[in-house]
Amino acid sequence: MRYIEPHAHMVSRTTDDYMAMVVAGCKAVCEPAFWAGFDRSSAHGFYDYFCQLTDYEPKRAAKFGLPHFSWLCINPKESEDIKLAEDVIALIPEFLKRDNVLGIGEIGLNKNSRNEMTILEKHVNLAAEYDQLILVHTPHLEDKLKGTQLIVDMIKSDSRIDPGKVLIDHLEEHTAKIVMDAGFWGGLTLYPESKCTSPRAVDIIETYGGDRLWMNSACDWGVSVPLAVPYAAQEMRRRGYDDETLDQVFYQNPVRFLSQSPNFNIGK
Amino acid sequence: MKPKNKQNTVDLYYMEARSKLIDIAAFMDRVERDGFTDDFRYLAFKDALKELDSDNRTRKVLLSLSDPTKELIPVATTKAACGAWPDKPQ
Ligand SMILES: [Zn+2]
Numbered sequence: 001m002r003y004i005e006p007h008a009h010m011v012s013r014t015t016d017d018y019m020a021m022v023v024a025g026c027k028a029v030c031e032p033a034f035w036a037g038f039d040r041s042s043a044h045g046f047y048d049y050f051c052q053l054t055d056y057e058p059k060r061a062a063k064f065g066l067p068h069f070s071w072l073c074i075n076p077k078e079s080e081d082i083k084l085a086e087d088v089i090a091l092i093p094e095f096l097k098r099d100n101v102l103g104i105g106e107i108g109l110n111k112n113s114r115n116e117m118t119i120l121e122k123h124v125n126l127a128a129e130y131d132q133l134i135l136v137h138t139p140h141l142e143d144k145l146k147g148t149q150l151i152v153d154m155i156k157s158d159s160r161i162d163p164g165k166v167l168i169d170h171l172e173e174h175t176a177k178i179v180m181d182a183g184f185w186g187g188l189t190l191y192p193e194s195k196c197t198s199p200r201a202v203d204i205i206e207t208y209g210g211d212r213l214w215m216n217s218a219c220d221w222g223v224s225v226p227l228a229v230p231y232a233a234q235e236m237r238r239r240g241y242d243d244e245t246l247d248q249v250f251y252q253n254p255v256r257f258l259s260q261s262p263n264f265n266i267g268k
Numbered sequence: 269m270k271p272k273n274k275q276n277t278v279d280l281y282y283m284e285a286r287s288k289l290i291d292i293a294a295f296m297d298r299v300e301r302d303g304f305t306d307d308f309r310y311l312a313f314k315d316a317l318k319e320l321d322s323d324n325r326t327r328k329v330l331l332s333l334s335d336p337t338k339e340l341i342p343v344a345t346t347k348a349a350c351g352a353w354p355d356k357p358q
């Protein structure tokens with residue numbers, strides 16, 4: 001099968017992971033900017049990280065024949081320091097000129113604080129000004145429901161933003177309807193313990209249809225599975241889905257969303 | 269969306285669900301044996317179990333474990349979530 005990995009933090013992964021993904025049929029990997037697991041001490045740290053996402057990591061992926069794309073932002077986990085966040089956001093326009101950049105992400109909320117919302121608004125404004133796609137992270141566990149509703153309300157209130165160019169990630173059964181009803185795209189993240197398992201992700205697709213949903217591994221430096229997307233495809237196969245449907249869900253749909261960025265080009 | 273060749277859902281998932289059910293029972297026995305039954309997460313867990321006796325269980329379990337408030341908090345004092353809403357009245 002062929003598939004797209006729409007959300008993976010490859011800077012935290014090994015070359016073995018690249019090899020396994022390519023062998024499993026991965027045709028492109030998309031890497032949102034995220035929290036490093038520790039707070040960076042200055043905007044310079046982000047400058048270097050954005051260079052890594054737009055220059056070094058695409059070259060590493062290219063060694064395995066895998067097209068690599070990136071999204072840029074300061075993660076909500078680092079948004080409490082408004083001054084730092086503003087300094088980082090000021091760096092982004094320069095990097096939007098780089099040819100593997102798909103948009104602004106993964107922005108959003110983490111603990112649903114006022115400063116997180118202020119920085120989310122600034123990111124959304126940046127996306128509107130530069131006509132960029134948006135990838136949104138929703139909070140974890142007990143904070144997800146509230147954060148998802150706040151995010152949806154905030155973005156819907158900005159008339160410059162086309163919901164069809166926004167993907168809201170890490171949906172679960174209690175948040176999928178909020179996002180789907182508002183006209184956004186949604187992401188289902190396949191994690192062993194939190195977020196979604198493969199069977200639940202397939203349940204959600206069966207409930208809401210696959211047109212505006214994608215699945216991702218969001219593999220990073222924590223417990224996560226770089227092959228979670230093809231494993232979910234296997235789950236669908238086990239339930240009786242045919243190859244044509246799998247191609248639609250795991251390749252054609254993500255390509256349809258991502259191709260709204262002129263930079264997403266993976267050939268035929 | 270539905271598969272062309274619908275499989276028997278119980279055939280596919282019974283053994284896995286049975287195993288998880290026994291794991292839940294063992295977790296509860298372990299917590300009770302070790303005396304941590306007052307932990308707010310365990311209380312929230314037991315509360316959420318009641319939702320199994322309804323429809324739309326997954327959504328209701330998740331709602332039961334969620335912060336139901338609507339206002340932004342003044343400041344984030346931690347980055348982590350713990351899996352249950354600490355302020356839930358017991
Ligand atoms: Zn991520």
